[in-house]
Structures are given as structure tokens and as C-alpha cells.
Amino acid sequence: MLHKRNPRNMKRIAIQGEIGSFHDIAAHEYFKGEQIQLMCCATFEQVYEAVAQDPTVIAMAAIENTIAGSLLHNYELLRDSGTTVVGEHKLHITHCICCLPDDDWDTITEVHSHPVALMQTRHYLASHPTLRIVEAEDTAGSAKMIAEGQHHGWAAICHAEAARLYGLKVLEDNIEDNKHNFTRFLVCSAPQKADMLRPLTETDKSSIVFSLPHEEGSLSQVLSILTFYKINLTKIQSLPIIGHEWEYLFYVDVTYDSLTRYRQSIDAIIPLTRDLKILGEYRGC
DSSP states (O other), X not given: OOOOOOOTTOEEEEEESOTTSHHHHHHHHHTTTSOEEEEEESSHHHHHHHHHHOTTOEEEEEEEETTTEEOHHHHHXXXXXXXXXXXXXEEEOXXXXXXXXXXXXXXXXXXXXXXXXXXXXXXXXXXXXXXXXXXXXXXXXXXXXXXXXXXXXEEEEEOHHHHHHTTOEEEESOOXXXXXXXXXXXXXXXXGGHHHHSOGGGOOEEEEEEEOOSOTTHHHHHHHHHHHTTOEEEEEEEEEOTTSTTOEEEEEEEEOSOHHHHHHHHHHHXXXXXEEEEEEEEOOO
């Protein structure tokens, strides 16, 4: 993890991955025009640990992708972290294949990248069946490894900006199978810092989590109340509660145009739910 002396007005952002990763790009887009310093973490657990150790740190973590779906483990980490969601950012994902400057297609024998990036380029890779595919922890980290280790014959799949950053040659850009590829990131902070990062009165979106009794119609009752208060459900994700057969945690995103009406709807569903927790109220994008 990268730690450096921090000027007072500079925001420190904990991300998963190396400089040049999609988390890096998303952080700079979200905090455009502001001074930020990245804390590069190997895992999402370390991202949330950074906030726990220093409440001035802000976490930025991917939560879902339009192709790969939800990052289920990150929902659990968010719930257990005690952080508050203060914002979100959607990033258009593009991939390139890159290598050392003196390598080329006739010298490349294997390609390294994060499993999700490999999945999102599988049709492209299928057109190069002789390439050995190697899974790695990070897209930009793969580019960095090849550049620093001078690994001839190796290629990386990453964002073109990461290739340029590490001095690699882009063999081909925009190799993703689906051009409508977006990842949604959540910006999270210690609860006591939330109001400094987003005025509550400007929020129009909320993420909540709750469980329900294993009874007929329990979920539909909650959804009916949200509808009554004109609260728009934009996402629902269920995860099983370990040790409780057929019981689930429901992670729900809602949007609203009246903070008062939204708060009334939350008050109305609390008696019907168990362990309801507001993960964050923020401005949607």
C-alpha cells in the first residue's frame, strides 16, 4: 500500500489495483479538478481497512459491471465496513492488448490480465488461439509487471492509458467484446466525514440492506410501500445469509426526488424488515 505525506487539502483515495488501473481512472474522473493522492491496495479488504485505520481516507470500490454483473463480495465488505456511501461513478471500460516496444504479434506467446478483463475480451482472444492466457490480480499491474520485468513475449490486457504509463506498445485498442461495457464504482467514507463530501439535501439516491422474515409476500409488501411513496427501485441484489436456510440479505438501490418522502418510506418499511441499514445517501449519476 502506498503512503505518502499528505497536504492538508489533498484527498487520499484508497483503490484496489495499481496506478493506471480502472479504479485509478475512475477516481480521477470522479474527483476531477481536485487534488487527490492514491493509496494502491492489493485487495478490496485492504481498501476498507485503510478507512478503518484512518477516517480521513476515502474508499473507491467497484460494485457492478454491465457484463460481469455484481461484485458480490464487495457488497459484504461494504456492509461490514461501517463506511457510508457518499457517491457513485460510472466508467466506460475499454481494453487494449500491449507488450514491450520491441515485441510484436510474431513474438507474443502469452497474455496476462485480471480474470474479468480476460472474460470481457474472450471472443477477441479466441481469434488468437496460440496465446497462453494467464490470470493476474490487476490489469494495470500486469502491464507494470511486464515493463519492470522486461518480460519479452508477454502481453497484457489493460486500459490504453496504463500501457502508455508503463511504456508499453499498444498492439490493438478497443478489443472488448461488448462496447457497452460500464463499471459502477461506489465512493465511501467514514460516517463522520460524509456530510463534508456530499450535502444530504442534494442527495437523490440511497443504498440500503435488510433481511426479511421467511414469509409469503414479505418482499412484495416492502416494494409496495416504496411504490406508494413514489420511490424508484433501480437495483435489488440478494445474498444468502450463511447458516440460515432460505433467508437472504437484500441490497437495494432507490432513487427519489423528495428526501422527506424517502425518509417516510424508510420509516414505513422498518417494521416489515430485519436489521435494515442505510449504506449511504448520495447523488446518483
